[in-house]
Amino acid sequence: xxxxxxxxxxxxxxxxxxxxxxxFRLETVPVPQPGAGQLLLRTRYLSLDPxxxxxxxxxxxxxxxxxxxxxxxxxxxxxxxxxxxPDYKAGDLVTAPLGWxxxxxxxxxxxxxxxxxxxxxTTALGVLGMPGFTAYAGLREIGRPKExxxxxxxxASGPVGSMVGQLARKAGARxxxxxxxxxxxxxxxxxxxxxxxxxxRAHDFAEQLxxxxxxxxxxxxxxxxxxxxxxxxxxxxxxxxxxxxxLVSQYNxxxxxxxPDNLPTTMAAVLRKRLTLRGYIIFxxxxxxxxxxxxxxxxxxxxxxxxxxxxxxxxxxxxxAFMGMLKGRNFGKLLVKVAG
Amino acid sequence: xxxxxxxxxxxxxxxxxxxxxxxFRLETVPVPQPGAGQLLLRTRYLSLDPxxxxxxxxxxxxxxxxxxxxxxxxxxxxxxxxxxxPDYKAGDLVTAPLGWxxxxxxxxxxxxxxxxxxxxxTTALGVLGMPGFTAYAGLREIGRPKExxxxxxxxASGPVGSMVGQLARKAGARxxxxxxxxxxxxxxxxxxxxxxxxxxRAHDFAEQLxxxxxxxxxxxxxxxxxxxxxxxxxxxxxxxxxxxxxLVSQYNxxxxxxxPDNLPTTMAAVLRKRLTLRGYIIFxxxxxxxxxxxxxxxxxxxxxxxxxxxxxxxxxxxxxAFMGMLKGRNFGKLLVKVAG
Numbered sequence: 001x002x003x004x005x006x007x008x009x010x011x012x013x014x015x016x017x018x019x020x021x022x023x024f025r026l027e028t029v030p031v032p033q034p035g036a037g038q039l040l041l042r043t044r045y046l047s048l049d050p051x052x053x054x055x056x057x058x059x060x061x062x063x064x065x066x067x068x069x070x071x072x073x074x075x076x077x078x079x080x081x082x083x084x085x086p087d088y089k090a091g092d093l094v095t096a097p098l099g100w101x102x103x104x105x106x107x108x109x110x111x112x113x114x115x116x117x118x119x120x121x122t123t124a125l126g127v128l129g130m131p132g133f134t135a136y137a138g139l140r141e142i143g144r145p146k147e148x149x150x151x152x153x154x155x156a157s158g159p160v161g162s163m164v165g166q167l168a169r170k171a172g173a174r175x176x177x178x179x180x181x182x183x184x185x186x187x188x189x190x191x192x193x194x195x196x197x198x199x200x201r202a203h204d205f206a207e208q209l210x211x212x213x214x215x216x217x218x219x220x221x222x223x224x225x226x227x228x229x230x231x232x233x234x235x236x237x238x239x240x241x242x243x244x245x246x247l248v249s250q251y252n253x254x255x256x257x258x259x260p261d262n263l264p265t266t267m268a269a270v271l272r273k274r275l276t277l278r279g280y281i282i283f284x285x286x287x288x289x290x291x292x293x294x295x296x297x298x299x300x301x302x303x304x305x306x307x308x309x310x311x312x313x314x315x316x317x318x319x320x321a322f323m324g325m326l327k328g329r330n331f332g333k334l335l336v337k338v339a340g
Numbered sequence: 341x342x343x344x345x346x347x348x349x350x351x352x353x354x355x356x357x358x359x360x361x362x363x364f365r366l367e368t369v370p371v372p373q374p375g376a377g378q379l380l381l382r383t384r385y386l387s388l389d390p391x392x393x394x395x396x397x398x399x400x401x402x403x404x405x406x407x408x409x410x411x412x413x414x415x416x417x418x419x420x421x422x423x424x425x426p427d428y429k430a431g432d433l434v435t436a437p438l439g440w441x442x443x444x445x446x447x448x449x450x451x452x453x454x455x456x457x458x459x460x461x462t463t464a465l466g467v468l469g470m471p472g473f474t475a476y477a478g479l480r481e482i483g484r485p486k487e488x489x490x491x492x493x494x495x496a497s498g499p500v501g502s503m504v505g506q507l508a509r510k511a512g513a514r515x516x517x518x519x520x521x522x523x524x525x526x527x528x529x530x531x532x533x534x535x536x537x538x539x540x541r542a543h544d545f546a547e548q549l550x551x552x553x554x555x556x557x558x559x560x561x562x563x564x565x566x567x568x569x570x571x572x573x574x575x576x577x578x579x580x581x582x583x584x585x586x587l588v589s590q591y592n593x594x595x596x597x598x599x600p601d602n603l604p605t606t607m608a609a610v611l612r613k614r615l616t617l618r619g620y621i622i623f624x625x626x627x628x629x630x631x632x633x634x635x636x637x638x639x640x641x642x643x644x645x646x647x648x649x650x651x652x653x654x655x656x657x658x659x660x661a662f663m664g665m666l667k668g669r670n671f672g673k674l675l676v677k678v679a680g
Contacts, residue, residue, distance in 0.1 A: 270617055277618070
């Protein structure tokens with residue numbers, strides 16, 4: 001163990017538009033030694049999520065960008081290897097904001113215990129972690145679907161979208177998922193139990209979406225933006241709510257796209273239909289996390305809330321998997337297995 | 341009186357872009373005769389408001405469009421000339437959705453009594469009417485300014501904007517008004533008591549707005565859209581609230597303008613800054629109208645809430661005054677004096 005090497009992936013350069021392999025660099029370094037009050041953590045699974053694209057850019061946002069040369073940020077499930085803290089001992093499992101690396105130190109901040117007997121440990125990064133909580137908090141605080149209403153979400157086979165639809169149905173609403181390709185659509189409809197699934201790659205996507213929402217849309221859970229938003233906008237009902245938690249279709253934009261200018265049409269709809277658009281990140285609702293676990297964990301255990309994971313093996317494959325995710329190539333919550 | 345003629349202005353044709361004189365037609369018709377349960381009303385003052393531009397178009401909205409050949413819609417202060425209803429008698433003053441005409445019939449629906457002893461009757465169309473209530477409801481239900489926050493509103497010398505700023509100051513917030521030209525800016529700052537006023541015609545408008553909002557913007561009361569929104573967007577603080585009650589800069593658009601496409605930048609700000617954009621019309625908050633009158637009437641009476649009116653004489657001049665208002669030519673609440 002003392003001779004073991006740590007590996008990590010750092011931001012080699014900032015992307016212009018789509019990230020490429022050259023923006024990442026795999027480094028091998030000595031395993032760090034924990035100091036007083038510190039833990040040494042070893043990563044089991046790394047979560048890959050669309051928000052990371054934002055951290056690769058220097059633009060001001062709710063979180064600091066990753067600096068060039070720094071380890072890519074990310075949440076992991078890790079095992080405590082050594083502890084100089086009374087609250088953790090070797091062998092404990094935690095989620096930690098450790099980043100894209102095999103080992104890291106922690107002073108205990110930002111950790112959450114993972115109970116391996118409660119559910120598979122990977123779920124702490126997906127259905128019972130940040131993505132699931134994003135769906136839960138956005139619906140509960142902003143979307144507020146009522147019985148008989150229609151809830152639409154894109155990336156519906158992914159970890160946020162799949163939870164949005166399933167929670168909407170538990171609230172008595174009609175859930176319509178948008179996904180890329182027939183295989184994902186079949187999964188959304190047949191496995192996750194959405195009322196309908198629409199393939200955004202279809203040439204008549206907007207018409208199909210309209211047909212799937214015969215009573216219009218009351219809640220649109222926005223995580224993609226772009227062409228999907230343009231198809232959703234005319235279908236929104238008066239007083240529709242739009243939680244905005246992501247805009248993956250536009251993360252690679254280097255600047256405002258060519259026209260026409262779609263902003264006036266959206267603003268006119270906000271006014272005429274009295275829409276509410278509200279952006280949020282999960283840290284805004286951190287106080288709800290215990291409610292989330294209380295409400296959702298039993299449903300995951302008893303199978304009434306389903307999920308799918310897409311696990312890539314080896315830290316060195318994280319950049320390629322991440323770039324593929326931004327193009328919708330993953331199928332389910334994307335994880336990197338870093339150590340068994 | 342039986343020989344008196346009524347005059348009315350009808351929609352002669354739908355505008356493409358900016359309305360022109362040809363879109364309106366002045367007609368002279370016999371004064372209508374009230375039937376059973378009806379009132380005959382004679383207009384004293386007609387209110388001209390930006391929303392009327394929307395009614396001239398056939399596009400679907402929260403209210404039905406005016407049909408070609410129909411009287412232009414609008415709120416008036418009217419006097420009851422004859423009544424076949426027990427609840428009104430000749431000489432009573434009411435506000436009524438009578439439209440751009442000298443006389444009209446009413447079955448009593450949509451009327452509100454005007455107390456001429458409480459305040460000048462024109463205020464029932466402005467500071468104590470729909471525009472004032474628009475400001476009150478949007479701030480109370482959506483903007484929710486807190487002490488020390490910064491509230492920005494455009495068209496600040498107008499009936500909505502002037503109330504937004506004065507109510508914001510009563511809530512302990514900093515009020516920054518945007519207006520067109522030095523005369524209006526001086527009025528906003530020196531007469532209405534805003535903390536600052538910025539001229540949107542200035543070549544360095546965006547910089548001036550930034551300087552007037554050293555702690556950013558917490559509430560932007562949106563009633564214009566367009567270039568003002570683009571200047572406001574970078575100044576909005578995290579968790580800023582944007583009540584959207586009008587978009588006068590874009591009412592004359594015949595379709596989406598040329599690019600660039602400004603929508604992705606706005607949506608990215610909604611997400612990153614966790615903004616709330618919410619459209620509303622006053623009918624959504626009709627239940628708050630008694631609160632509004634209770635809270636605001638004393639302040640108008642004692643002069644702690646100020647207002648300015650821009651009164652044009654003669655119904656025949658309503659189209660020109662209306663077209664000028666869409667270009668910001670009025671100075672204060674625009675009214676047409678129809679009968680003394």
